[in-house]
Amino acid sequence: QVQLVESGGGLVQAGGSLRLSCAASGLAFSWYGMGWFRQAPGKEREFVAGISGSGTTIYADSVKGRFMISRDNAKSTLYLQMNSLNPEDTAVYYCARSLGEVVGVERSQYANWGQGTQVTVSS
DSSP: OOEEEEEOOEEEETTOOEEEEEEEESSOGGGSOEEEEEEOTTSOOEEEEEEOTTOOEEEOTTTTTTEEEEEEGGGTEEEEEEOSOOGGGOEEEEEEEESSSSOOSSGGGEEEEOOOEEEEEEO
C-alpha cells in the first residue's frame, strides 16, 4: 500500500532554514502530484505547496518566496526547502499524494497522507 514518511523537522530559530523530506513507496511516484500541508495547534490543516507530476509548482501566499518544493523521482522523494522561517510557520507538516497528476490546494484533492513532522520556530 501507499506509504509516505516525512522527516527533517525540528527546532530552529527565526530566520533559519530547514529541509523536509517525504519518502514515498507503494505508488508510481513520478506520475502523481504531491503536496505539503501543515497544521498548527488549534487550526485547520492548510495547504503549503504542491508539485505536479510534470514539475509545475504552486504555493500558498504565506510561503511564496521563502519555501521551495521539489521532487526526486529516481528516489521517490518529495522535498520542502524552508527559508526565512518565522514563528507563524510552527506546525506539523504533512506530505500528501494527489488524486492525479495535477495538484490543488484543497485537502479533498489528496488521497494519502504521511504521519507528519513537527517544525518549531522560536522567536
